[in-house]
Amino acid sequence: MSASPVRARVAKEVAEVIATRRVGAYQHLTLVSPQIAELARPGQFVALAVGDESSATLLRRSFSIHKVSPSGTYGGTVEIVVSAVGPGTRWIVGRQPHDPVDVVGPLGKAFPLPTEPVPCVLVGGGYGSAPLFWLSSQLRERGCHVEMVLGAASEDRLFGVVEARRSCDGVTVTTDDGSAGHRGWVSDVLPELIDRTGAGVVYGCGPMGMLRSITDIAGRHGAVAQVAVEEAMACGVGVCMTCVMPVVGTDGQTRMVRSCVEGPVFRGDRVRWDAFEGNHARVPDDAVGAPRAGGH
Amino acid sequence: MTDQRIARPTDDRIDLSVDLGFGKVLPNPLMTASGCAANGAELHRFFDVSELGAFVTKSVMADPRSGRGTPRMAETPSGMLNSIGLQGPGIAAFVDTDLPWLASVGARVLPSIAGSSSTEFAHVAATLRASRAFEAVVGVEVNISCPNVANRGLVFACDPGASAKVIALVREQLPRDVPIFAKLSPDVTDITSIAAACVKAGADGLTMINTLLGMVIDTDLMRPHLGGITGGLSGPAIRPVAVRAIWQVRQAMAEGRIPVVPIIGVGGVRTGRDALELVAAGASAVQVGTATFNDPTAPVRVLHELTDLLVEKGYRRFSDVVGAAHGSPLPPRPVPVDERSRA
Ligand SMILES: Cc1cc2nc3c(=O)[nH]c(=O)nc-3n(C[C@H](O)[C@H](O)[C@H](O)COP(=O)(O)OP(=O)(O)OC[C@H]3O[C@@H](n4cnc5c(N)ncnc54)[C@H](O)[C@@H]3O)c2cc1C
Ligand SMILES: Cc1cc2nc3c(=O)[nH]c(=O)nc-3n(C[C@H](O)[C@H](O)[C@H](O)COP(=O)(O)O)c2cc1C
Ligand code: FES
Numbered sequence: 001m002s003a004s005p006v007r008a009r010v011a012k013e014v015a016e017v018i019a020t021r022r023v024g025a026y027q028h029l030t031l032v033s034p035q036i037a038e039l040a041r042p043g044q045f046v047a048l049a050v051g052d053e054s055s056a057t058l059l060r061r062s063f064s065i066h067k068v069s070p071s072g073t074y075g076g077t078v079e080i081v082v083s084a085v086g087p088g089t090r091w092i093v094g095r096q097p098h099d100p101v102d103v104v105g106p107l108g109k110a111f112p113l114p115t116e117p118v119p120c121v122l123v124g125g126g127y128g129s130a131p132l133f134w135l136s137s138q139l140r141e142r143g144c145h146v147e148m149v150l151g152a153a154s155e156d157r158l159f160g161v162v163e164a165r166r167s168c169d170g171v172t173v174t175t176d177d178g179s180a181g182h183r184g185w186v187s188d189v190l191p192e193l194i195d196r197t198g199a200g201v202v203y204g205c206g207p208m209g210m211l212r213s214i215t216d217i218a219g220r221h222g223a224v225a226q227v228a229v230e231e232a233m234a235c236g237v238g239v240c241m242t243c244v245m246p247v248v249g250t251d252g253q254t255r256m257v258r259s260c261v262e263g264p265v266f267r268g269d270r271v272r273w274d275a276f277e278g279n280h281a282r283v284p285d286d287a288v289g290a291p292r293a294g295g296h
Numbered sequence: 297m298t299d300q301r302i303a304r305p306t307d308d309r310i311d312l313s314v315d316l317g318f319g320k321v322l323p324n325p326l327m328t329a330s331g332c333a334a335n336g337a338e339l340h341r342f343f344d345v346s347e348l349g350a351f352v353t354k355s356v357m358a359d360p361r362s363g364r365g366t367p368r369m370a371e372t373p374s375g376m377l378n379s380i381g382l383q384g385p386g387i388a389a390f391v392d393t394d395l396p397w398l399a400s401v402g403a404r405v406l407p408s409i410a411g412s413s414s415t416e417f418a419h420v421a422a423t424l425r426a427s428r429a430f431e432a433v434v435g436v437e438v439n440i441s442c443p444n445v446a447n448r449g450l451v452f453a454c455d456p457g458a459s460a461k462v463i464a465l466v467r468e469q470l471p472r473d474v475p476i477f478a479k480l481s482p483d484v485t486d487i488t489s490i491a492a493a494c495v496k497a498g499a500d501g502l503t504m505i506n507t508l509l510g511m512v513i514d515t516d517l518m519r520p521h522l523g524g525i526t527g528g529l530s531g532p533a534i535r536p537v538a539v540r541a542i543w544q545v546r547q548a549m550a551e552g553r554i555p556v557v558p559i560i561g562v563g564g565v566r567t568g569r570d571a572l573e574l575v576a577a578g579a580s581a582v583q584v585g586t587a588t589f590n591d592p593t594a595p596v597r598v599l600h601e602l603t604d605l606l607v608e609k610g611y612r613r614f615s616d617v618v619g620a621a622h623g624s625p626l627p628p629r630p631v632p633v634d635e636r637s638r639a
Contacts, residue, residue, distance in 0.1 A: 010341050012592060049590060053567075056374040058531055058590045104592060234369045234376060235589040238338035241331075241354075241380045242369040256362045256383060261338070275365075280523060282365035289360035289386070 010237070011035035012104045017095045018074055024156040026127055027082045027093035028066070036105045037068040037076030042135035043205075043228055043265045046078060046105030047236035050088040059234050061088045062260075064205065065106060066130040078103070081130040081159055107236050108264045111135050111203055111226055117143030118200030121193055121223070122168070123186050123214055125206020126152045129159045131228065135203060136167045145169050147197055151186035151210070155179040170197075187213040194221040201226060204268070208279055215268030225268030231259045231279075245281045246272035254287040307603055311613045314349060314581050316558055317500050318473040320434045322349035322404060322581065325614060326571070326599035329562050329585030330355050330408035330437060330479070331380065332530075333595070335394035336401070342592040346402035348599065349581060353394065355410040355439040358419050360386040365523040370512040375531025375564075376586060377510050379524030382410055382442060387420045391427035399432035408437040408479070412445040414452075414462045421469035435474060437560075438466050438499070441481040441506035453481035453506070456493035467498035475500035477560055480541070482534075483509050487541050488548040495555050503560040503583070504541045508534055531564055531586040538563025539577045546578025546619050566594065568601025575602075575614075576621035 015031035022028075036046060047060035063080040070076045084093045095101055111131075114120070120139050122132045129150050136146045147170035152158045154177050161180075164171045172189050173181025182189060187210070194202065194217070204214040205228040218225035233243040238261035247257045248270045257263070275284045283290050312324040327350045328339070335353045336345045345351050363383025370377045385394070390407070398405045407424060411417035421436065440459050443449040452458045463478055470476060478494035480487060482505040491502055507528025512521040520526075542561050548554045561579025565571050566587040574582050582602075587594040611617055 008341075012342060053591075055590075056532075057371070058374065058586060059369075059371050059376060060590065102591075232367055232369060234371075234378070235592070237342075237592050239332060239334040239592075240369070240378070240589055241334075241363060241383050242366075242378060244363065244366065244368070244383070280366050282523070283362045287362045289362040289383075291362070291381075 009039055010105065010107065011039065012102070014100050015078070015103045017097055017099045017101060018077065019097060020093075020095060023081065023159060025083065026159055027084065028079065029082060029092070029095065030077050030079050031101060031103060032074045032076070033078040033103050033105075034070070034076035036078050036103060037070045040065050040068050040078065040106035041110035042131050042138060043111035044106035044108050045236075045264060046080065046103050047107060047233070048092055049102035050091050057088055057091075060104065060236055061092060062107070062233055062236055064128075064131040064228065065134075067134050078105070081127045083127050104236065108260055109262065111228070111265050113138060113142060114144065114201055119145040119147075119197040120201045120203060121190070121197060121199045122146060122148045123190065123202060123204040123206070123210070124148070124150050124159070125186065125210040126157050127159050128204075128206030128210075128228070129164070131205055132203065133160055133163050133167045140167075140169075145197060147171070147193060147199075149174065149186045149189060149193065151175070151206070153177065186210060187217060190214065190217045191221055194218065194223050199223045204228070208276060211268065212273045212276070215271070215273065219269055226265055227268045227271070228264045229259050229266060229271070230264070233260050236260050246275045246284050246287055248272065254284050256283060256287060309607045310603060310611060311615075312603065314558075314614065316435055316581075317475045320473070320475060322434065324349040324599055325575070325581040326595055326602070327406065327560065327581055327583040328352050328588070328595050329583035330439060332585035332588050335390070336398045336403060339588070339592060339595075340401060343596045344401070345398070346404070347596050349404065350406045350434055351398055351403040352406045352437055352583060353390070353398070353408055354384055355382055355408040355442070356384050356387050356390045356420060357382060357410050357412070358387055358416050360384065360389065367521060367523055370521045370527065372510070372512065372529065372531075373533060375529055375533035376589075377512055377522060377527035377529055378507070379522045379527035381524060387423045391423060391429065395427060395432060396429040399429040403432065404434040405432045406435050406437050406477070407433060408439050409466070410439040410442045411462070412443060414458070414465050417462045418465040418469050421466045425470055433474060435477060435501070436466070436470060437477045437479050437503055438463060439479045439506070440494075441479060451481055453479075453490060454484050456490050459490055460493045460497035463494050463497040463499045477501040477503045479503040479506055481506045482537050482541050488544055488554065491545045491548065492554045495557055499557065501558040501560060502545060503562060504545065505534070505538045505563045508537060532566050532570070533564065535564025535570060535573070539573055542574055542577040542579050543621070546622060549578075550622060565598060566590070568598055568603070568605045571598050571602045572605055572617070575617050576619070578619040578622065580615075580618050
């Protein structure tokens with residue numbers, strides 16, 4: 001934390017919603033947000049205020065950046081895909097064209113791109129696929145062979161199947177209920193896919209349980225996992241310390257690190273999955289500064 | 297303090313300067329709140345942290361601390377609960393990295409220190425004093441709203457004796473011209489008695505208020521929502537509590553029950569008008585905490601809003617507004633620090 005002063009540029013701007021449309025179970029919003037569109041890279045996220053300056057809902061809501069168009073007709077745009085799960089996301093999906101929304105971004109670290117053109121597998125769970133199409137284009141520009149796995153509970157919770165076919169060299173779909181693609185989980189198809197493509201990197205974005213199993217499978221099949229996590233965030237900009245999770249640093253030591261500035265993308269094998277119970281992380285006993293018996 | 301850190305008030309419409317005592321004059325009354333602004337680099341991406349009267353850092357303890365497990369926060373109406381557990385790098389890393397960085401960008405720093413024993417507080421203060429960037433320090437905030445290990449984890453700030461002991465030990469470690477501010481908890485029966493104990497023990501000022509203890513239950517899991525079970529409530533929801541606490545202590549000063557010292561107000565400030573409320577109750581400076589999570593520019597925005605509001609109301613000097621809601625002016629600062637009785 002103190003050792004890594006945050007230098008990446010970030011903007012706060014009042015963006016205008018210029019398009020909003022339903023995509024299956026999700027709402028796809030396009031925001032005019034030129035500064036953020038200029039700065040963002042795949043894997044980063046934006047934090048949207050809920051309501052106006054007097055809103056009783058103080059905390060911003062975070063969303064992966066689905067796409068940016070730095071020089072659109074309306075000025076640069078930023079797109080997000082929102083699943084309405086509670087009051088904050090319901091308010092956001094209710095925004096109409098021309099409504100203003102206050103946006104901060106781009107936040108967090110982007111997906112690291114390989115220096116060599118290695119084959120890559122991209123795995124998206126539910127709306128977790130949102131940032132992957134943009135990532136896929138950048139990987140393919142570098143000569144990487146890219147295959148994507150999209151998984152969800154049911155067909156309406158898949159996002160971007162058509163776009164995946166356009167932006168990748170191969171697409172596999174799984175649903176828990178079999179309403180589209182293979183019946184089952186992404187983890188059922190991933191091992192074969194890594195082996196067949198000889199993937200060097202597996203990128204993942206989705207629920208924590210999925211990211212954990214992607215990490216396990218990638219490790220067993222000789223690939224590096226890069227996963228974008230989701231942890232409850234109060235500020236999104238690195239000042240509150242609510243979004244932490246136990247991660248092993250380059251020195252081999254585990255620390256509770258802020259997923260909003262040091263993540264959301266982490267190397268999967270650096271995350272201390274053993275400390276998670278559901279979405280909750282305890283502090284591993286061997287973490288730097290962990291509570292001692294009789295201490296805090 | 298010989299350099300430009302004693303900045304001149306920048307607004308020519310009104311004198312915003314704040315005298316913290318001992319020649320420590322701030323150009324304006326706005327500050328960050330401890331734990332709501334990290335140690336500066338993150339917010340410096342949104343505004344120049346040296347624009348603020350002072351930058352208050354995250355409470356730092358002797359050793360690195362991991363803090364608690366997650367979830368560490370729960371959103372509540374107009375506020376939030378947090379249970380961070382004083383995560384931090386430890387004082388050695390703080391004086392090596394964070395303080396020099398703040399000094400390098402010209403910030404006036406009010407480091408917040410914490411401890412789980414009074415000797416830990418003293419050790420942290422001593423390390424701070426010995427550090428190379430100490431000249432950036434305009435005062436030290438002593439976060440006594442943290443658990444005292446020797447007293448089954450009861451927070452120091454709930455016990456006048458324990459509070460006084462911490463303040464007296466910290467006061468001894470720091471040079472005379474560096475004012476120390478005791479940060480009080482509102483979770484007490486009579487905040488004026490804790491305030492009095494701290495000032496008697498050598499506190500040169502008071503910061504009010506820290507968070508209120510609260511709890512949220514996850515009704516899906518039928519379990520406490522926070523990893524730490526209870527958490528600190530903050531945000532606009534607690535502003536009336538902050539105004540009340542500042543009012544009561546200022547009143548006690550006016551009645552001569554507590555020596556007159558500057559109060560730094562904190563709790564629920566989101567706008568310039570909110571800040572003015574705390575000032576009118578008796579605060580000589582104002583910190584912005586949770587509102588920063590909603591708007592990362594909030595501390596400077598509140599400064600500009602407060603300035604405009606005061607100018608609009610016809611004030612020429614910020615100091616004229618301090619305690620204005622009490623009506624009659626307070627007696628001037630009477631007792632020199634040396635003559636104050638020590639606990
Ligand atoms: C880096 C990141 C990227 C994300 N990307 C997307 C995305 O692309 N599309 C999408 O639909 N959602 C995404 N989410 C999740 C989204 O932020 C939450 O669903 C949303 O904050 C819930 O707010 P609410 O008021 O609707 O729900 P409530 O459950 O009422 O929220 C209550 C509180 O908990 C927090 N919270 C609840 N669930 C989450 C969660 N899963 N993650 C973080 N905070 C949470 C909220 O911020 C709020 O403070 C992302 C989260 C993170 C951290
Ligand atoms: C996430 C969070 C962390 C905090 N950490 C500290 C801390 O380390 N030391 C401290 O003295 N106060 C801490 N506080 C309390 C604030 O400094 C402030 O006193 C309180 O939140 C009330 O102000 P607000 O309503 O403007 O946030 C913290 C508050 C929050 C929300
Ligand atoms: S969300 Fe506040 S530090 Fe990460």
